[in-house]
Amino acid sequence: MSAIAANSLYPAHLHSIKARADAALQKHGFDHLLVASGVEKLEFLDDRPYPFKTNAQFKAWLPLTHHASSWIAYTPGLKPVLVYYQPDDYWHVPPTQPEGAWVEHFDIRIISDPADAAKHLPTSGRRAIIGEPDAALPGFEPNNPKGLLDYLHYHRGYKTPYELAVMRLAQRRAVPGHLAARAAFKAGASEAQIHAAYLAATGQTDLDLPYSNIVCLNRNGATLHYQYKSNDVPSQHRSLLIDAGADVDGYASDITRTWGNGDARFESLVNAVENEQQALCGLVRAGTDYRDLHLECHLRLGNVLRTLEIVDMDPGQMLDAGVTSTFFPHGLGHPIGLQVHDVAGFTDEDGTLIPRPAGHPYLRMTRTLAPGMVVTIEPGIYFIPTLLAKLKATPHAKAVNWSNVEHLLPFGGVRIEDEVHCTEGAPENLTRDAFAALA
Numbered sequence: 001m002s003a004i005a006a007n008s009l010y011p012a013h014l015h016s017i018k019a020r021a022d023a024a025l026q027k028h029g030f031d032h033l034l035v036a037s038g039v040e041k042l043e044f045l046d047d048r049p050y051p052f053k054t055n056a057q058f059k060a061w062l063p064l065t066h067h068a069s070s071w072i073a074y075t076p077g078l079k080p081v082l083v084y085y086q087p088d089d090y091w092h093v094p095p096t097q098p099e100g101a102w103v104e105h106f107d108i109r110i111i112s113d114p115a116d117a118a119k120h121l122p123t124s125g126r127r128a129i130i131g132e133p134d135a136a137l138p139g140f141e142p143n144n145p146k147g148l149l150d151y152l153h154y155h156r157g158y159k160t161p162y163e164l165a166v167m168r169l170a171q172r173r174a175v176p177g178h179l180a181a182r183a184a185f186k187a188g189a190s191e192a193q194i195h196a197a198y199l200a201a202t203g204q205t206d207l208d209l210p211y212s213n214i215v216c217l218n219r220n221g222a223t224l225h226y227q228y229k230s231n232d233v234p235s236q237h238r239s240l241l242i243d244a245g246a247d248v249d250g251y252a253s254d255i256t257r258t259w260g261n262g263d264a265r266f267e268s269l270v271n272a273v274e275n276e277q278q279a280l281c282g283l284v285r286a287g288t289d290y291r292d293l294h295l296e297c298h299l300r301l302g303n304v305l306r307t308l309e310i311v312d313m314d315p316g317q318m319l320d321a322g323v324t325s326t327f328f329p330h331g332l333g334h335p336i337g338l339q340v341h342d343v344a345g346f347t348d349e350d351g352t353l354i355p356r357p358a359g360h361p362y363l364r365m366t367r368t369l370a371p372g373m374v375v376t377i378e379p380g381i382y383f384i385p386t387l388l389a390k391l392k393a394t395p396h397a398k399a400v401n402w403s404n405v406e407h408l409l410p411f412g413g414v415r416i417e418d419e420v421h422c423t424e425g426a427p428e429n430l431t432r433d434a435f436a437a438l439a
């Protein structure tokens with residue numbers, strides 16, 4: 001799927017976004033939907049801006065990701081208005097003239113002063129104003145009506161064909177980075193060097209990434225959101241766990257790979273986790289409750305722990321006793337799209353919580369899978385000293401083969417993560433398809 005093909009799908013996407021807005025406005029009693037892109041924020045007592053991140057509800061309408069102080073105003077039946085902020089600025093490069101497949105679908109009003117947006121936005125009627133508090137203009141204070149937002153968030157779980165096309169491109173963009181990272185690991189690089197290789201291969205800077213890359217050598221893989229990139233080159237390169245994505249037109253990819261150094265026990269673990277991960281990807285089917293997949297994942301990982309002689313216990317007992325959670329202390333995955341962790345993974349259309357299974361507080365997706373959803377499938381097995389110490393203090397400690405655990409501790413852990421599109425039939429693995437296309 002090329003970028004041009006994605007463009008051809010844009011009009012139907014906008015039609016869907018408008019239809020969702022129509023339904024949300026009608027259901028919750030509003031006449032107009034106003035969406036603020038957001039504002040650039042400055043450091044305290046300084047004039048340096050923080051990285052700008054666009055309101056996801058703004059970029060749902062059109063692929064503008066670097067445009068602070070802009071607005072969309074939509075009234076059902078009318079062409080949506082885009083208030084497009086283009087300052088006369090010689091300190092920074094201002095936004096270019098509007099261009100792209102979306103331009104003809106908007107009534108575009110260019111402003112050079114953020115306050116001038118007020119001249120182009122509806123002042124009467126019942127207005128739902130979506131935005132962060134800082135985006136407020138006099139008379140246009142975001143009210144973020146909960147019911148309306150819940151509705152829009154929920155329906156973002158179902159991707160349009162345009163969104164799927166762009167998300168495939170986001171996969172394609174990330175995969176060369178993963179291949180380059182692996183090569184840098186094999187060549188003995190530091191975490192910082194591996195990260196740099198990833199950025200170069202994907203044509204991104206840190207600011208372009210949909211989330212900060214997680215680049216872990218050795219034991220650092222046991223910290224789930226390890227936030228550093230060390231410049232130190234370790235004496236041994238045992239393992240690389242890299243969780244890194246890419247952005248295309250505001251849509252994220254989120255891919256994790258783990259590589260070993262030939263150690264037989266660690267390689268067996270990586271292969272076993274990957275086998276279960278692939279089986280779980282195959283279970284992304286319409287009508288399946290994602291919570292059941294998460295619990296199925298625990299049983300499968302319990303079986304891996306038993307087969308590899310790490311824990312000698314029945315997998316069902318391991319799940320019930322929380323032993324699998326020692327080694328797999330996060331959720332199976334989450335919805336993804338305009339946000340890496342897309343909203344509304346555990347609420348219904350009215351914002352009501354769809355509860356997580358007891359004892360699984362970190363699961364980010366509890367909805368039943370349906371065609372159009374894209375979710376990550378990211379099982380892992382980690383050797384986390386604090387959690388292992390807690391397990392050691394329980395009666396289940398005797399089921400653990402601590403010498404195997406000691407052997408694997410310096411490798412940190414394993415996580416394998418793909419994005420999977422739930423369809424009417426067989427699932428589409430966006431990530432594996434991207435790797436295959438570049439092989």
Ligand SMILES: [Mn+2]
Nearest residue numbers: 254376378417
């Ligand atoms: Mn993820």
